Amino acid sequence: MKNVRKKIIFKGMISTFSLIGILSLTLFSGxxxxxxxxxxxxxxxxxxxxxxxxxxxxxxxEYYLFYSGGHSGNVFVAGIPSMRHIATIPVFSPYPSTGYGxxxxxxxxxxxxxxxxxxxxxxxxxNGNYDGRWLFVNDNANNRMARIDLRDFKTKQILGPxxxxxxxxxxxxxTPNTEYILAASRFSIPLPKGAYAPIEQYAxxxxxxxxxxxxxxxxxEMSVGWQILMPPFDYDLGDAGxxxxxxxxxxxxxxxxxxxxxxxxxxxxxxxxxxxAVNWKAxxxxxxxxxxxxxxxxxxxxxxxxxDIVYLIPCSKSPHGVDVSPDGKYIIGSGxxxxxxxxxxxxxxxxxxxxxDFTGNEDGIPVLxxxxxxxxxxxxxxxxxxxxxxxxxxxxxxxxxxxxxxxxKLGTWxxxxxxxxxxxxxxxxxxxxxTINPKGKYLVALNxxxxxxxxxxxxxxxxxxxxxxxxxxxxxxLYDAFTEPEPHYAQIIKADKLKxxxxxxxxxxxxxxxxxxxxxAKVERNENHVTVKMIAVRSSFEPWKxxxxxxxxxxxxxxxxxxxxxxxxxxxxxEYNINVVVDPGETKTIEFVANKPxxxxxxxxxxxxxxxxxxxGYLLVKPxxxxxxxxxx
Amino acid sequence: xxxxxxFISRQExxxxxxxxxxxxxxxxxxxxxxxxxxxxxxxxxxxxxxxxLLIPTFIFxxxxxxxxxxxxxxxxxxxxxxxxxxxxxxxxxxxxxxINTLNxxxxxxxxxxxxxxxxxxxxxxxxxxxxxxxxxxxLGKMSNLVDTTVLFIYFSLFSFWSFYNRLYxxxxxxxxxxxxxxxxxxxxxxxxxxxxxxxxxxxxxxxxYFLVGFLLLLLVSILLSGRHVKSYKxxxxxx
Numbered sequence: 001m002k003n004v005r006k007k008i009i010f011k012g013m014i015s016t017f018s019l020i021g022i023l024s025l026t027l028f029s030g031x032x033x034x035x036x037x038x039x040x041x042x043x044x045x046x047x048x049x050x051x052x053x054x055x056x057x058x059x060x061x062e063y064y065l066f067y068s069g070g071h072s073g074n075v076f077v078a079g080i081p082s083m084r085h086i087a088t089i090p091v092f093s094p095y096p097s098t099g100y101g102x103x104x105x106x107x108x109x110x111x112x113x114x115x116x117x118x119x120x121x122x123x124x125x126x127n128g129n130y131d132g133r134w135l136f137v138n139d140n141a142n143n144r145m146a147r148i149d150l151r152d153f154k155t156k157q158i159l160g161p162x163x164x165x166x167x168x169x170x171x172x173x174x175t176p177n178t179e180y181i182l183a184a185s186r187f188s189i190p191l192p193k194g195a196y197a198p199i200e201q202y203a204x205x206x207x208x209x210x211x212x213x214x215x216x217x218x219x220x221e222m223s224v225g226w227q228i229l230m231p232p233f234d235y236d237l238g239d240a241g242x243x244x245x246x247x248x249x250x251x252x253x254x255x256x257x258x259x260x261x262x263x264x265x266x267x268x269x270x271x272x273x274x275x276x277a278v279n280w281k282a283x284x285x286x287x288x289x290x291x292x293x294x295x296x297x298x299x300x301x302x303x304x305x306x307x308d309i310v311y312l313i314p315c316s317k318s319p320h321g322v323d324v325s326p327d328g329k330y331i332i333g334s335g336x337x338x339x340x341x342x343x344x345x346x347x348x349x350x351x352x353x354x355x356x357d358f359t360g361n362e363d364g365i366p367v368l369x370x371x372x373x374x375x376x377x378x379x380x381x382x383x384x385x386x387x388x389x390x391x392x393x394x395x396x397x398x399x400x401x402x403x404x405x406x407x408x409k410l411g412t413w414x415x416x417x418x419x420x421x422x423x424x425x426x427x428x429x430x431x432x433x434x435t436i437n438p439k440g441k442y443l444v445a446l447n448x449x450x451x452x453x454x455x456x457x458x459x460x461x462x463x464x465x466x467x468x469x470x471x472x473x474x475x476x477x478l479y480d481a482f483t484e485p486e487p488h489y490a491q492i493i494k495a496d497k498l499k500x501x502x503x504x505x506x507x508x509x510x511x512x513x514x515x516x517x518x519x520x521a522k523v524e525r526n527e528n529h530v531t532v533k534m535i536a537v538r539s540s541f542e543p544w545k546x547x548x549x550x551x552x553x554x555x556x557x558x559x560x561x562x563x564x565x566x567x568x569x570x571x572x573x574x575e576y577n578i579n580v581v582v583d584p585g586e587t588k589t590i591e592f593v594a595n596k597p598x599x600x601x602x603x604x605x606x607x608x609x610x611x612x613x614x615x616x617g618y619l620l621v622k623p624x625x626x627x628x629x630x631x632x633x
Numbered sequence: 634x635x636x637x638x639x640f641i642s643r644q645e646x647x648x649x650x651x652x653x654x655x656x657x658x659x660x661x662x663x664x665x666x667x668x669x670x671x672x673x674x675x676x677x678x679x680x681x682x683x684x685x686l687l688i689p690t691f692i693f694x695x696x697x698x699x700x701x702x703x704x705x706x707x708x709x710x711x712x713x714x715x716x717x718x719x720x721x722x723x724x725x726x727x728x729x730x731x732i733n734t735l736n737x738x739x740x741x742x743x744x745x746x747x748x749x750x751x752x753x754x755x756x757x758x759x760x761x762x763x764x765x766x767x768x769x770x771x772l773g774k775m776s777n778l779v780d781t782t783v784l785f786i787y788f789s790l791f792s793f794w795s796f797y798n799r800l801y802x803x804x805x806x807x808x809x810x811x812x813x814x815x816x817x818x819x820x821x822x823x824x825x826x827x828x829x830x831x832x833x834x835x836x837x838x839x840x841x842y843f844l845v846g847f848l849l850l851l852l853v854s855i856l857l858s859g860r861h862v863k864s865y866k867x868x869x870x871x872x
Contacts, residue, residue, distance in 0.1 A: 501724070501725065502724060503725040503726065503727075538734050538737075562730075562734070563726065563727035563730045563731070564725070564726050564727065564730070565724075565726055566725075584725075611812055614812075
């Protein structure tokens, strides 16, 4: 009897506690919403949010998040919903962690540059959907375009500096079948590069360029495609049309004032700037018909001479983002100095073009009648920048000045929800949110300021990205993550669309100097050229000794013969500024001049095994003149 | 001729008194009659099935070994076929190469296909057994069937010993200069064993079960034709 009573009391206690738990949860979440909106911050403290972003140890994320790494020159890879940073893909900067920029192949790709400014990652598309093959990223600093192969997450090609394109910000956005990657000049200059004109002649002698970089559909190999000469505005962001707008490309531009100097004043005098609409199918045709001039070896179309290719659409003051809706019907332009986002109707644009409903021209490029082509001005809030889409017909616009995201409905143009972010959001990325089939579910706010949201790391602050649940009516903040500077745009793709390899299979290694048997490892001399065929395998280098003379030109072909995932080896050469990392089954070539006499140890830099410390060897450089007198014995 | 017949009849009569005790001569006669037995259709069909069972032994492994460790939760797999040695090939791994790389730390010789003479003679022998089995079906004699069965038992035991010895050598001839010194060991044949950070499981593979099936079917067919004793009793009385 006693036991039974005890049990009843115990059960009663449990249910009381759980009731209190539920009550407190409701109260907590209830009171957590309202005041936070007022404060401008939202602390996601509900258990629901924690569970929603939690990935248990050993479990996998559902999506990849590809961040641009800004002026780090890299791309960051994170998992969603955990927001865990998983990898960094070096693109435009040497990266000792993976040995990028130290071997001959990657050194050649980087050329003379040791940094780049990655702005807008763009996953390759087939029929308007991500196909998981490549990731393209642009370099705003040195006008380059890079292709990352998502089979091995490595940079495979860097194109550029692209002739005539100056300040490559308006890319990389791909057309629906990855026919072209958009490119544009943010900073107009006299062309071709190297030409000189005084700044006073900016309005007439400086030129902007919008362009399409051609992509080989099989190999992904990029080449300079078509370019179009434009008035000297600052071409900012772009997007490719799809569905009814397929065959068109759009770029926003600021500084239609053609001003110089203090642009924050001089370029913000007009109430409207332009979106440039380019019929790239017509541009392709014009090139085929020979209607171009060669500038710096590139076929460039001059719209003054070739009409019906470019049109200008007036858009609210100093627009930043231009985003095409998933169905391709609407072109959404956001004027960052006004509180509205404008939805242009593609059908109306085509009609206006047909009816020549123009209100003027800029250097011979017709300007469309604003009132004839716009469908709505959506009152989203202060400082609208970029728009993404979900699977239910909603658009999400980032509001930099207001530090918030507005959710609004396409077609009814009604703002239905708003969520504050911490702080000052730039881009935002929804799951496959710029394709023809957005998936909804999550959105990541890519914020410029993070202060006060993390334990302090001193004056150099990281960027913040916030995971937001967009599956329901109300947006819910789930998680704060921090990255190094500086993600601009990011894209989110379903993880199972990618099929990465983890080992380079022996039979797939096409390096002509690869060896697989320690018997083939050797040092060969041809006059003052020393060639080493070296093997790295747990836990030794073969050969482990390289004897050369001071001044010899040394080439090392290093093959990691492992065939096991995660079994990487490094090759760090002391005081020669060399570190290469070879993945399982990979061969890399290292070249240097042995100009430092003496004995230089080399060792495995990427921890590999229990005897990793023992994985070492010596480069013995015989001095030209004997200096044995000074040697300690 | 009559002399010989006389001799035989005398011998037989000489044995007569031993009735009730073991009659060696009669037993031999019985045995002869048994070996002369024709194989019934049912037996021949079963032997044909047995022959077919030999074919998959060229497809499936004879023995499977799996090595589990913290780093390899899915296990490193080693497959011993009648004709070759192979490891698992999950995405991003070559298990045979990995096992050899790990074994070099304890000074074990790499498992190389070329080191196993078994991969030459085992498939040859299985081929020979295939032919012997077909021969038995065609000739239809109990003696052929028994020959094949006995030879096969000998072959199986010899092969098993050969592999056992091979594993013994691998586990005992360790390089004395190896970076990690371990006492010589016998890798498991059937069952599991803890070796350093690995738990090793070793079990016969599908091909071994097919070989066992082959042997069982031969034995069944012996029984099926041999149980038909009446026929040879009648045969001997008729003589």
